[in-house]
Amino acid sequence: MKIPVGIPVFVAAAGTDPRFAKMVSRWLVSAGVWLLFASVVGLLEAFRLIDTEILADHAWATYGRMRPVHTMTMLFGWASMALTGLAFYVVAKSTLLPMHEPLSKTELVFANMALWLFNIGVGVGAVAMCMGDLNAGREYREWPWYAMAPAFASVGICGVLFYRMVARRAVQGIYISCWFVMAGCFWIAIVVLMGYQTFWTAGIPDRIIDGFYIHNAVGMWFTPLAVGMTYYALPKLLNKPIYSYALGVLGFFTHLAFYTVIGTHHYIFTPLPMALQTTSVICSVAMIVPVWASTGNFLMTMKGERLAISHSYSLPFLLVGVLGYGLASVQGSAESLRFVQEILHFTHYTVGHAHFAMYVFVTFLIWGCIYGLVPRMTGREPPIALVTIHFWLALGGIAVYVVGLSVGGHLQGESWVDGEAFMESVRVAGPDRVWRAVGGLLMFVSHIFVFVALWKMRPGAFTMAFGGGQS
Amino acid sequence: MAFSIHTNHRVLFLLPAGIYLVLVYLCAVWPAMQEQAAMEKIPQPPENELVARGRELYGSFNCVTCHTQQIRGDERKASDNDGVRVVPVLEADARFGRELATRAEEYAWQAPVFMGTQRIGPDLSSTGRRLPEAQWHYWHLYDPQSVSPDSLMPPHRFLFTTEAPTGDAQYDYEEVQVIAGLGVSGGKLWAKPDAVALVEYLLSLNREYLETEGLGK
Ligand code: HEM
Ligand code: HEM
Numbered sequence: 001m002k003i004p005v006g007i008p009v010f011v012a013a014a015g016t017d018p019r020f021a022k023m024v025s026r027w028l029v030s031a032g033v034w035l036l037f038a039s040v041v042g043l044l045e046a047f048r049l050i051d052t053e054i055l056a057d058h059a060w061a062t063y064g065r066m067r068p069v070h071t072m073t074m075l076f077g078w079a080s081m082a083l084t085g086l087a088f089y090v091v092a093k094s095t096l097l098p099m100h101e102p103l104s105k106t107e108l109v110f111a112n113m114a115l116w117l118f119n120i121g122v123g124v125g126a127v128a129m130c131m132g133d134l135n136a137g138r139e140y141r142e143w144p145w146y147a148m149a150p151a152f153a154s155v156g157i158c159g160v161l162f163y164r165m166v167a168r169r170a171v172q173g174i175y176i177s178c179w180f181v182m183a184g185c186f187w188i189a190i191v192v193l194m195g196y197q198t199f200w201t202a203g204i205p206d207r208i209i210d211g212f213y214i215h216n217a218v219g220m221w222f223t224p225l226a227v228g229m230t231y232y233a234l235p236k237l238l239n240k241p242i243y244s245y246a247l248g249v250l251g252f253f254t255h256l257a258f259y260t261v262i263g264t265h266h267y268i269f270t271p272l273p274m275a276l277q278t279t280s281v282i283c284s285v286a287m288i289v290p291v292w293a294s295t296g297n298f299l300m301t302m303k304g305e306r307l308a309i310s311h312s313y314s315l316p317f318l319l320v321g322v323l324g325y326g327l328a329s330v331q332g333s334a335e336s337l338r339f340v341q342e343i344l345h346f347t348h349y350t351v352g353h354a355h356f357a358m359y360v361f362v363t364f365l366i367w368g369c370i371y372g373l374v375p376r377m378t379g380r381e382p383p384i385a386l387v388t389i390h391f392w393l394a395l396g397g398i399a400v401y402v403v404g405l406s407v408g409g410h411l412q413g414e415s416w417v418d419g420e421a422f423m424e425s426v427r428v429a430g431p432d433r434v435w436r437a438v439g440g441l442l443m444f445v446s447h448i449f450v451f452v453a454l455w456k457m458r459p460g461a462f463t464m465a466f467g468g469g470q471s
Numbered sequence: 472m473a474f475s476i477h478t479n480h481r482v483l484f485l486l487p488a489g490i491y492l493v494l495v496y497l498c499a500v501w502p503a504m505q506e507q508a509a510m511e512k513i514p515q516p517p518e519n520e521l522v523a524r525g526r527e528l529y530g531s532f533n534c535v536t537c538h539t540q541q542i543r544g545d546e547r548k549a550s551d552n553d554g555v556r557v558v559p560v561l562e563a564d565a566r567f568g569r570e571l572a573t574r575a576e577e578y579a580w581q582a583p584v585f586m587g588t589q590r591i592g593p594d595l596s597s598t599g600r601r602l603p604e605a606q607w608h609y610w611h612l613y614d615p616q617s618v619s620p621d622s623l624m625p626p627h628r629f630l631f632t633t634e635a636p637t638g639d640a641q642y643d644y645e646e647v648q649v650i651a652g653l654g655v656s657g658g659k660l661w662a663k664p665d666a667v668a669l670v671e672y673l674l675s676l677n678r679e680y681l682e683t684e685g686l687g688k
Binding site: 201 | 477478480483484487488490491492494495497498499500502503504505506507509510529530531532533534535536537539541543544545546547561562563564565566572573574575578579580581582583584585586587588589590591593615616619620621622623624625626627628629630
């Protein structure tokens with residue numbers, strides 16, 4: 001079965017520089033490895049919140065140390081590496097660079113170096129945290145500085161490469177995907193510098209930076225990159241222009257204006273400055289504008305394309321991802337309101353939201369882009385049956401996961417408000433933690449399929465024979 | 472249209488970067504500097520070596536992923552009591568033996584700050600007051616379910632030993648009074664120096680210092 005719209009993938013892939021294709025593929029396969037690894041750790045953690053005896057006799061494997069291994073590896077090893085890899089292809093294509101040589105030889109060396117730096121960062125970070133060297137209480141920057149440094153350098157290198165690619169583009173206009181990629185690389189650099197600064201590391205000042213860091217990492221890095229990829233992949237796969245370019249630009253600037261300042265919504269009802277708390281809540285609600293500018297734009301582009309979507313193996317992922325973006329963000333806006341925070345803050349509900357956003361939005365979009373774009377680069381399609389099973393397992397798994405934790409979170413929160421004994425709130429969410437583990441198991445199995453698919457799509461004989469350029 | 476953001480990559484890079492830097496300054500750098508200045512007026516609380524070591528271990532085992540150290544206050548019901556701002560505790564947080572919400576002063580000079588964002592376990596901001604017995608904490612660390620059935624807290628058995636410590640190091644160990652629920656064969660158990668430090672830190676979370684400074688319960 002071929003992709004029903006547009007040109008066959010091997011025609012699209014012909015003439016692509018095999019070294020470039022290999023480099024991109026390496027980023028994606030690395031990301032796939034980290035996805036598997038972090039899933040095992042996540043699953044371990046899920047089961048340990050059911051049976052505390054699992055691996056209990058090893059200091060390096062305690063729950064507290066393994067949890068950031070899961071989150072940091074997922075966020076940076078999986079999502080960041082996959083998005084960066086895809087960005088190379090998307091920037092090259094949307095700037096109409098000659099695909100037989102999108103990057104010069106030297107640039108390719110740097111891109112590969114960045115790849116290894118990133119891998120080293122993720123690996124060193126995981127080991128260091130197991131040894132107990134972690135920034136406790138600083139979520140999503142638990143890696144010690146020597147693990148973040150290589151990853152930071154890596155994104156820096158990629159940022160420069162993206163900028164150079166855009167600078168020598170073969171069209172006058174710069175496509176909106178490149179806006180998000182270029183800006184995202186700069187934004188995350190500032191976010192990481194702020195997160196690892198040494199000036200305000202104690203007391204309330206540290207928490208101001210913490211709130212800023214948490215939500216700017218997700219909002220000014222994962223979100224812009226995932227949205228940027230979709231702005232390229234969706235019209236490409238549907239073989240039609242984006243519904244409204246102006247809406248994209250509006251989305252970009254409102255995203256920048258509102259997302260930057262909402263960090264303090266992690267610290268409502270705390271001694272953090274009241275003005276910051278209020279600003280964060282107001283702007284969290286205002287986030288509806290950029291979120292629906294993009295979501296609406298994507299949905300309008302997909303309107304009337306039911307047949308194409310149902311016949312494609314990549315578009316369903318994009319559809320789910322786009323809906324995930326819109327819905328998870330609306331959920332986030334609601335969570336920031338004071339009367340909701342009162343009940344749901346500190347509960348499993350937050351973890352449900354984190355996975356809803358990082359999985360149904362970011363991860364599904366990454367998969368959609370991988371299945372949609374990588375075959376156009378390597379000329380090799382993944383086994384369709386595999387992708388179909390992957391889709392349903394992942395979707396079913398995350399649904400069980402999120403519904404479970406949302407119900408559990410509510411029960412927990414209500415138990416607290418009702419003033420019951422604390423252990424009552426632990427017991428009442430017990431069955432939901434079991435559901436989470438069941439959902440997690442399905443997700444994990446689906447990730448094995450992702451890896452097989454990634455492996456099957458890697459550049460092979462076709463790229464070598466029909467690739468252009470340097471080889 | 473040389474300076475159009477749509478066609479000039481320099482503009483496209485510099486404009487969002489510039490706007491971002493301004494916003495970061497306004498929403499993070501500037502407020503952090505203000506709070507830093509306020510914090511620097513507060514004297515640094517005393518902390519002994521053992522407690523400092525315990526704090527470090529609390530971080531290294533990342534206990535903060537399951538335990539908060541913050542009692543949220545309902546700002547909407549705040550009142551003025553002779554110039555002291557009184558913020559009543561939020562209903563959901565009114566179970567941890569505290570009458571007042573945590574205040575900025577409590578976190579002064581704490582690094583890292585263990586405020587936390589999740590409550591799989593109870594708040595620990597006044598554990599030393601509610602649970603002042605070191606032995607209870609040893610039992611609990613060794614096997615949480617021995618004192619709290621259905622607990623989700625992982626056991627920290629690796630912080631204990633059944634072999635009698637010898638030499639100079641033995642003074643850093645503490646003997647644990649073995650209770651039936653622990654399931655220790657041989658009947659003898661010692662807390663390693665790390666466990667001793669960790670428990671010392673937990674006991675120090677008793678708000679005594681704050682009361683002497685007149686900052687309330
Ligand atoms: C405009 C959209 C969004 C808003 C207003 C929003 C709001 C929030 C709020 C208020 C919380 C704190 C919940 C609590 O602790 O009680 C939260 C947590 C979180 N959000 Fe969002 N969210 C949005 C979108 C996203 C997106 C797109 C992502 C991922 C890419 C994301 C990832 C997370 C994560 C990982 C957490 C957990 C943080 C922690 O455990 O401390 N959010 N969000
Ligand atoms: C195999 C599937 C997965 C399983 C079983 C799983 C399991 C878990 C568990 C048990 C936790 C700790 C939750 C708690 O404290 O109650 C967690 C947290 C987290 N996971 Fe996953 N996870 C999975 C996939 C993912 C993916 C794909 C991502 C991101 C791309 C992700 C991102 C996160 C984040 C950001 C948190 C922290 C949430 C918070 O602090 O609120 N997870 N996960």
